[in-house]
Amino acid sequence: MSNTAKLWSAAKAMFERMRAAIGDAAALARRDWIGPKEQREIRAWLGPIIAMARKIVFIEAAALPRCAPPPAAKRAATRAKSPRPRTISIRLWPQQKRIGPRARQLGPPVLVRDIWRDRAREAAARHLAMVRFMRPTPHLQLSRRIEALARLIARPLAAARRLARKLRLMPRIAIKIGAALLPRTRLYDCPEYDTA
Numbered sequence: 001m002s003n004t005a006k007l008w009s010a011a012k013a014m015f016e017r018m019r020a021a022i023g024d025a026a027a028l029a030r031r032d033w034i035g036p037k038e039q040r041e042i043r044a045w046l047g048p049i050i051a052m053a054r055k056i057v058f059i060e061a062a063a064l065p066r067c068a069p070p071p072a073a074k075r076a077a078t079r080a081k082s083p084r085p086r087t088i089s090i091r092l093w094p095q096q097k098r099i100g101p102r103a104r105q106l107g108p109p110v111l112v113r114d115i116w117r118d119r120a121r122e123a124a125a126r127h128l129a130m131v132r133f134m135r136p137t138p139h140l141q142l143s144r145r146i147e148a149l150a151r152l153i154a155r156p157l158a159a160a161r162r163l164a165r166k167l168r169l170m171p172r173i174a175i176k177i178g179a180a181l182l183p184r185t186r187l188y189d190c191p192e193y194d195t196a
Contacts, residue, residue, distance in 0.1 A: 007056045010192030015153055018045045025146035034139045042142050048185040053152055057092055058177045060160035088144040090152050092163045093173050
């Protein structure tokens, strides 16, 4: 048995232990409400497994052979044929920080481009305020994360290929993923967690 297979079997055992402790994703989604204390408890169980799964996917993605991506026309044709419903997935790489200029004009905007930029900023702020109320409830968000983690554990090779494509485009992400520390936890005591 390879090292990654041992790590995946440990991750599956951790996932089953978590499901025994907090319940199934479907049962969590059917509930009407969960309190902040229970949300913290679920996140405490869920966070270490997600971090470990990300590390194992990174190990597998780094081990995949570096081959050229398929042509864009072939990828677009396959996407156009089979429209799939959107599924929630676990983020495998860190988000890029968008750093722009911080200085803003002190007086009223004079140029047309400044007026349009201010209007676009105000529209984005209104949109974010509106979307905040359309966000699903915390128990639905947590149940979707549990389902996404179950899909990741069931099909890790697809996630490794996705991450390998991203690493081919942006190789510096590998440093951030590799240097990220696993969260400390007392809920899981398997040595594979520390190995990952």
